[in-house]
Amino acid sequence: MIRTRVARRLVLMAGVMSSVMGMRAAAAQTIAEQGVRFDIxxxxxDHALTRAADQSGMHIFFPSAAVAGKRTAGLSGVSTVSQALARLLAGSGLSWRLRDGRTIIVAPDDKGAAIMLGPVRVQGKAPVQAGLYPYDRADAPAAQGLERRVIGGTKVPTALGENPQSISSVDxxxxxxxxxxxxPEALRYMPGVTAEVGGDDNRIETGQIFVRxxxxxxxxxxxxxxxxxxxTPQFDAYALQxxxxxxxxxxxxxxxxxxxxLVTLTSKTPTDTPLHEVRLTGGSWGRFQAGVDVGDRLNASGSVAYRVVGLFRNTGTQVDHTTLRRFLIAPSIRWRIDPATSVTFLASYQADPEGGFYNQLPYKGTLLRNPYGRIATSTYLGEPGFDRLRRNQFSVGYAFEHQFLSWLKFRQNFRYQFLDANYNGVTSDALAPNLQDVTRDGYMARETLNTIALDNQLQADYRTGPVRHVTLAGIDYQHATLAQQDWYGYLKAAELNIFHPVYSGFSGTVPAxxxxxTTNDQVGFYVQQEMKWENLSVIGGVRGDLFDEQTRNRLKSTTTRQSQGAVxxxxxxxYRLPFGISPYANYSTSFMPQVATTFTGAPLxxxxxxxxxxxIKYQPRKIDGFLTLALYDLKEQNVxxxxxVHTNFAIAAGAVRSRGAEVEAHYAIGRSLRVxxxxxxVDQKITRKINGYRGGALPGIPRQTASAWADYTVRQGGLEGFGFGGGLRYQGISFANYANQYHVPGVLLFDMDLHYDLGARIPSLHGLSAQFNISNIGDRRYIASCVNLGCYYxxxxxxxxxxxYRW
Known part of the structure; x- marks a missing residue:
């Protein structure tokens, strides 16, 4: 078995050599003028344009409404893309233009008409959720129809209607x-997802989210x-596309x-159209934040462009004595070296001087009755002046792409990231017998994390007879070095009254x-094949991983090593049926290394x-939208x-089964309404004992969730530029502990938004807009979730x- 640390050097060398070869072999001929064999x-x-994109490797955007009901005589034989489009669009009243070496825009001959574009292919690696753009933003994708191609799930641009997998998106x-x-806030309206389970506790972002x-x-x-x-890395929502x-x-x-x-995030990167935005925000609990998002060309041809995103945020929270503060800067540069080669450099620095807090509250006084009353949502059980999470993160990387031939391309993505975190916290332990005081512990942690991630991909698009193929082969590498120190003192902090807290300070003197x-390395080798024959699409793949880890315990002067592998x-x-209906099915597997060891020292x-x-996926022909219905049966072993037998040790013997159903609908009507x-x-069950319990569900997972949100913008008349929207979110009943002894009640919440483009009616205010949002309009006091030790409001x-202000 090849050791990962040896394979690491091979992967890095192969990636660098491939990048250099790709840049030297850049084609001088514009891809749109190369000969391509078409069979349409x-x-x-609309189907003909889809096939043209698939067979040529071009990114083609076209107006959904304008092509509806139109037919074409088809095309067979070798021709350039230019010739093929002229033949396909003949007599349609549509024309096309080349936006860059690989992106084509199809539009009505009346260029002045406002159109809704539905993409055949989306340029670049970023997933693009299209739809309504109430403000004419420069970073709005050229394609604004809800039919789109996404990278997530396959790493290859694949239309939602051709991907046999459930994927939900937020743009x-x-x-x-x-x-x-x-x-977590961005995921509020997504099916199968439970977000903000810790309320205001956002110290560990993924801990706030459950998917299925x-x-x-x-x-x-x-x-x-x-x-x-x-x-733990966090990327501010303002920096995401x-x-x-x-x-x-x-x-x-x-x-x-x-x-x-998986939750896959896409950064804001340079666009073809200049964009400039400054945003000031205020709100509850003394919130103040300022954001800037600017980008433009750096040369006359536009082959080099930049973008810079910046943010400052300072806000209190609903919990007394707590603050959240953040500084963010994220620059990026895109360089189109030639029509076949491009590279985007990305960097970010984010400082969180106040990065979050712990505030789990006792059962009695939140979920259960306490004879002395209910604990206020503003109650803080930590220790002001001592508690703090300081986190700094820096990352730098690039995304490189080179088209060797019309059917063969290479991609390489790389990122280095550094994080350090200093955390001090006094945590509540247990409610005293008097039901008014809590015992408290002292805890401190210092961590430094350095990581490297590299992914090399080779994609081939070709045909064998009537079958179109997309083959993806890749090698990825991950490396992490973590230095960690922890101090903990059981009952070392003074008790605190939960109804009338009086803080006495904490010395911070606790034992290590x-x-x-810890150092770990992982190398993965994967191959994926997509095949399309008429209306049938099949995707399959296999992957092998090697994982090595070495941990040095500096307190005991011992070193442990473990190696794991997985396939x-x-x-x-x-299958795409008439009328836009597409039934699908899939089977998939996963693995996750575990860093703990058993009593005998063997790795878990x-x-x-x-x-x-x-x-079933449904996309109506004459409506800009789609509907997805999914049923799943999901199992996890080695939990x-x-x-x-051995106290304070663990084994990998638990198992969980999760079955469920999801329904999701997205619709946009013109440029005014989005729904x-x-x-x-989710029906979840512990099938093999976890912490002594079996047969029940994991705590904190609501069985049912539902949501609906809509926004409408007036496009003409006296209220032109005014928009309003609202939504409702339902979180059903969940269990509070592994024994499923207590139920957390469900809750229905309402949100609203108002926005006004002042420049729509007052030309001198062009680019200026205002917005007002309220979440949880009714100010419902509810419990987000409970675990074995307590609850979160x-x-x-x-x-x-x-x-x-945008200009």
């Missing part, structure tokens, strides 16, 4: 309209975000992953319990996940549980108002 039968124009516009301040009953992993720009305990949630196991192209799914230095796979198919086996999913609705059902009513 006569029929609907920049939806985040702006809903005033989402974090990734499991905490997901996060990926940024296609690369995994590796994490320690407290040195979109995010996708890939449901179910997906280790084949992404490597180690949660069985529930951990001092470790995962997936297979899925989808990696967790394993398997899922069977079936569903960590307490060793019943999102969803429903999720959900977020109370929150006001936010903002002014934006």
């Amino acid at each position: 039968p006569a029929g609907d124009l 920049r516009t939806q985040m702006d309209l809903q005033a989402a301040q974090s990734v 009953g499991f905490n997901p992993n996060e990926y940024l720009d296609g690369l995994r975000l590796q994490a320690g305990t407290w040195a 979109s995010l996708d949630v890939i449901k179910g196991p997906d280790s084949v192209v992404y490597g180690q992953a949660s069985p529930g799914g 319990i951990a001092n470790a230095h 995962t796979g997936r297979i899925g198919a989808i 086996a990696p967790t394993r996940g398997q899922q069977v999913e079936v569903g 960590v549980t307490a060793d019943p 999102v609705a969803s429903y999720g059902y 959900g977020l109370r009513r929150n006001f936010m108002g903002s002014l934006q």
Whole structure:
């Protein structure tokens, strides 16, 4: 078995050599003028344009409404893309233009008409959620129809209607309209996803999210975000262009992953159109934040462009004595070296001087009755002046792409990231017998994390007879070095009255319990094949991973090593029936290495996940929207549980089964109305004992969730530029502990937004707009979730108002 640290050097050398070869072999000829063999039968124009994009490798955007009902005579033989489009569009009243070497815009001959574009292919690597853009933003994608191609799930641009997998998305516009301040807030209206389970406690972002009953992993720009305990990366929602949630196991192209799914984030990067935005926001609890997002060309041809995103935020929270503060700067530069070669450099620095807090509250006084009353949502059980989470993160990387031939391309993504975190916290332990005081512990942690992620991909698009193929082969590498120190003092902090807290300070004198230095390396090899024959699409893949870890315990002067390997796979198919209906089915697997050891010192086996999913995707021809229905049966084995024989040790013997259903709908009517609705059902069961319990559900997972949100913008008349929207979110009943002894009540919340483009009626104010948001309008006091030790209150009513100026 090849050791990962040896393979690491081979992967790095191969990646660098491939990049250099790709740059030297850049083609001088514009791809649009290269000869391509086309085989496009006569029929609907939208299907013909889709086939033209698939067969030529071009990115083609076209107006959904303008092509509806139009037909074409088809095309067969070798011709240039220019000649092919002239033949396909003949007599349609449509024309085309080349936006760059590989991107084509198809539009009505009346260029002045406002159109809604539905993409055949989306340029670049970023998933693009299209739809309504109430403000004419420069970073709005050229394609604004809801039929789109996404990278998530396959690492290859694949139309939602051709991907046999459930994927949910949130774009920049939806985040702006809903005033989402974090990734969990952006996921509020997504089926099968439970977000903000810790209320205001956002110290560990993925701990706030459940996908199909499991905490997901996060990926940024296609690369995994590796994490320690407290040195966990967070990327502010303002710096993101979109995010996708890939449901179910997906280790084949992404490597180690949660069985529930992945949250894939896409950074803001340079655009072809200049953009300039300044945004000021104020709100509840003394919130003040300022954001800037600017980008433009750096040369006359536009081959080099830049973008800079910056943010400052300072706000209190609904909890007394707490503050959140953040500084962010994220520059990027895109260089189109020639029509076949491009590279985007990305960097970011984010400082969180006040990065979050712990505030779990006792059962009695929140979920259960306490004879002395109910604990206020503003109650803080930590220690002001001592508690603090300081986190700094820096990353730098690039995304390189080179088209060797019209059918062969190479991509390489790389990121280095540094994080350090200092955490002090006094935590509540247990409610005293008098039901008024809590005992408290003292805790401190210091962590430093350095990570490297590299992904090399070779994609081939070709045909064998009537079958179109997309083959993806890749090698990825991940490296992490974590230095960790922990101090903990049981009952070392003074008791505190939960109804009338009086803080006495904390010295911070607690004994060391951990001092470790951990290094791990992972290399993955994967192959994926997509095949399309007429209306049938089949996707399959296999992956092998090697994982090595070495941990030095500096307190005990011992070193432990472990090596693990895993093979995962997936297979899925989808068939496009008439009237836009596409049934699909898939089977996929996942794995996740575990760093703990058993009593004997043997490494715990990696967790394993398997899922069977079936569903239907529906995309009506004359309506800009889509509907997805998914049914799944998901299993996870080797879940960590307490060793019943050896105290304070663990074994990998637990198992969980999660079955459920999800429904999701997205619709946009013109440029005025956007509607999102969803429903999720999860039936989760512990099938092998976890911490002594079996047969029940994991705590904190609501069985049912539902949501609906809509936004409308007036486009003409006296109220032109005015918009309003609202939504409702339902979180059903969940269990409070592993014994399923207590139920957490469900809750229905309402949100609203108002926005006004002042320049729509007053030309002198062009570019200036205002927005007002309220979440939890009714100020419902509710419990977001409970675990074995206590409960978390959900977020109370929150006001936010903002002014934006764009030019």
